[in-house]
Amino acid sequence: MNMSTTSTFPQTDGVMTPRRVAGAYLAEIRSECLRYLRNPGFMLPLMLFPAVFYLMFGVLMNHGHADAARYLLASYGVFGVMGPGLFGFGASLALERDGGLLTLKRALPMPPGAYLLGKMAMAMVVSGLVMVLMLLLGVFAAHVPLSGAQILGLLALGVFGVLPFCALGMFVGTLIKGQGAPGLLNLVYLPMAFLSGLWFPLSAMPSWLAAIAPVWPSYHLNIIAQRVVGLSDAPVLAHVWILLGVAVGLLWLASRRLRRHG
Amino acid sequence: MNTSASCVAALRGVCKRYGRVEALRGIDLDVRPGELLAALGPNGAGKSTSIALLLGLIRPDAGRVELFGMDPQRIEARRRIGVMLQSAVLPPTLRVRELLRLTASYYANPRSLADSATLAGIEDLLERPYGKLSGGQQRRVQFALALCGRPRLLFLDEPTVGMDIEARQRLWSAMRALVDEGCAVVLTTHYLEEAEALADRVSVMARGRVIHEGTVDDLRARVxxxxxxxxxxxxxxxxxxxxxxxxxxxxxxxxxxxxxxxxxxxxxxxxxxxxxxxxxxxxAGLAEAFTELTRDAEAAHAETEREVA
The missing domain is CATH 3.30.70.100 (Alpha-Beta Plaits)
Known part of the structure; x- marks a missing residue:
């Protein structure tokens, strides 16, 4: 029954095949996705906020302005993409720093970066789901005609556009510990969405507010989204670079803080 | 005798301060293969700081920290250890089976899921979400996570807090089984009867120093x-x-x-x-001996304070 003799340990312990290391990364991603997809307290606000806003302002209160429904599909889509990044990263990091899970993971032989990779993958999955819901509402409730390329474009925007907000959420998560984080994140999330023209076009806002809009990452993602749905033909490459820069910069700042303060 | 090579973990002349508080003042500690070492001491003695150093969570201000002869921050060293911390809030929506599978994936040659569950006595909890378990059940799951990687050294920080007597006895016998397999264990505990029942060696700490090291009988004989x-x-x-x-x-x-x-x-x-x-x-039991020792240390400390003043 007991095949192993006492006090025999394999000589290879401490060495892992690349296949097992890859398996550890996958297991981390899988666990992180499962744990949040099963958590209605996390999923429902993220899905319902953008969807209900869009139904109200894009469908019910919109009297036949096809372009408004199209504009708001893109802008509320961007609003929906911000949430999983900010909350999935920021709130969970703040709670896990407080609850000791991060300490345990640092003590365990988790491969380097698996913790962040898992959360990033989870945010991308949830953000993609939010965009699927918005597309369903746009096509079937608001009757916005979209080409296949536009649908794919918005889906890709959902999956990859979340990354700068992951970095921003992670940075906020290193500033504050525990239960205070969701409140602080809402203070970032809602004003930033409003000030970047996601709820009303910037042209409907005081000019000085419109002038500072480019400091918000969501402003740049919205410009890309409007190009995807065909409401603008402005070049977007510069905005992609800005978002990439924001993501890398905040990620660097946040990792530095995490290394120093744990 | 105690060269680093024969130790699975070691602190050598380690100092660590947090701001103005000196948590450790020149600590030496050896953990030998296959032994159960209990670290005892009042709160603030430096037990948790010592463990955090051995786990690579913090860095010493002075001295050397070794885990299997390596820097504890090397992942190869940490793949040989299992950890149960005093407080860790694990994801409540994950099932016990999923938590075990995830933790086992970090190791080169983990136990089978069934073996880990049997050793920790959680066979009946595998399909339950972690958040729905009682405090004692959660501690048993954390113990299963600590041993699932087939570690050669296990760190258990106050493992039986919140357990009823029966669960505590089962955990004790699981710890004995692991030691019989050749696994070394570093145990911190407030329950002296736990150290008395399990430990091969006891290290008593007070005010950032090791004030006594030896077998349980040595410690009793001191008093x-x-x-x-x-x-x-x-x-x-x-x-x-x-x-x-x-x-x-x-x-x-x-x-x-x-x-x-x-x-x-x-x-x-x-x-x-x-x-x-x-x-x-x-x-006298270990409790009296322990009280006597730490009281002496406190008195000695008060003495030096007076001399300084």
């Missing part, structure tokens, strides 16, 4: 106190006045006397009270 209990008409005050008696108290109708000279005190008791009944003499 000569014995305890006498009896039912007698004599009062506490009377007995306390006798020169050999260090303490006397009335407890549930019985007089309890602590003394270094039990024979003499018993002789005197019997002659003073002819009706004395239910006489018992016991050697």
């Amino acid at each position: 000569d106190v014995r305890r006498i209990r009896c039912v007698t008409a004599l009062t506490c005050e009377q007995v306390r006045a006798w020169p050999q008696v260090s303490d006397a108290q009335l407890h549930e109708g019985r007089l309890q006397i602590a003394t270094v000279d039990a024979e003499d005190v018993v002789r005197r008791l019997l002659s003073a009270d002819a009706d004395l009944a239910q006489l018992e003499v016991q050697r």
Whole structure:
């Protein structure tokens, strides 16, 4: 029954095949996705906020302005993409720093970066789901005609556009510990969405507010989204670079803080 | 004898301060293969800091920290350890089976899921979400996560807090089984009977120093106190006045006397009270020895404080 003799340990312990290391990364991603997809307290606000806003302002209160429904599909889509990044990263990091899970993971032989990779993958999955819901509402409730390329474009925007907000959420998560984080994140999330023209076009806002809009990452993602749905033909490459820069910069700042303060 | 090569973990002259608080002042600690070492000490003695250093969570200000002869931050070193921390809030929506599978994936050659579950006594919890478990059940799951990687060294920080007696006994026997397999264990605990029942060696810490290191019997032998209990008409005050008696108290109708000279005190008791009944003499337990040791350390500390002032 007991095949192993006492006090025999394999000589290879401490060495892992690349296949097992890859398996550890996958297991981390899988666990992180499962744990949040099963958590209605996390999923429902993220899905319902953008969807209900869009139904109200894009469908019910919109009297036949096809372009408004199209504009708001893109802008509320961007609003929906911000949430999983900010909350999935920021709130969970703040709670896990407080609850000791991060300490345990640092003590365990988790491969380097698996913790962040898992959360990033989870945010991308949830953000993609939010965009699927918005597309369903746009096509079937608001009757916005979209080409296949536009649908794919918005889906890709959902999956990859979340990354700068992951970095921003992670940075906020290193500033504050525990239960205070969701409140602080809402203070970032809602004003930033409003000030970047996601709820009303910037042209409907005081000019000085419109002038500072480019400091918000969501402003740049919205410009890309409007190009995807065909409401603008402005070049977007510069905005992609800005978002990439924001993501890398905040990620660097946040990792530095995490290394120093744990 | 204690070269680093023969130790699975070691602290060498390690100092660590947090701001103005000196948590560790030149600590040496060895963990030998296959032994169960209990780290004891009052709160703030430096036990948790020592463990955090050995796990690579913090860096020493001075001295060397080794885990399997390596820097503890090397993942190859940490793949040989298992960890159960004092408090860790695990994801409540994940099932126990999923948590075990995830943790096992970090290791090169983990136990099978069924083996880990059996060892920790959680076979019946595998399909339950972690958040729905009681505190004691959660501790057992954390223990399963600590042992699932087939570690050669296990860190258990206050593992039995919140467990009922039966669960504690099961955890003790699981720890003995692991030690029999050749796994070394570093245990911190507030329950001295836990150290008494399990430890090969005890390291007593106080104020950032190791004040005693040795077997449980060594530690007991350091303190000569014995305890006498009896039912007698004599009062506490009377007995306390006798020169050999260090303490006397009335407890549930019985007089309890602590003394270094039990024979003499018993002789005197019997002659003073002819009706004395239910006489018992016991050697001091680890608890008394521990109290004595740490009190000495405190007194020595107060002494140096006075000299400095």
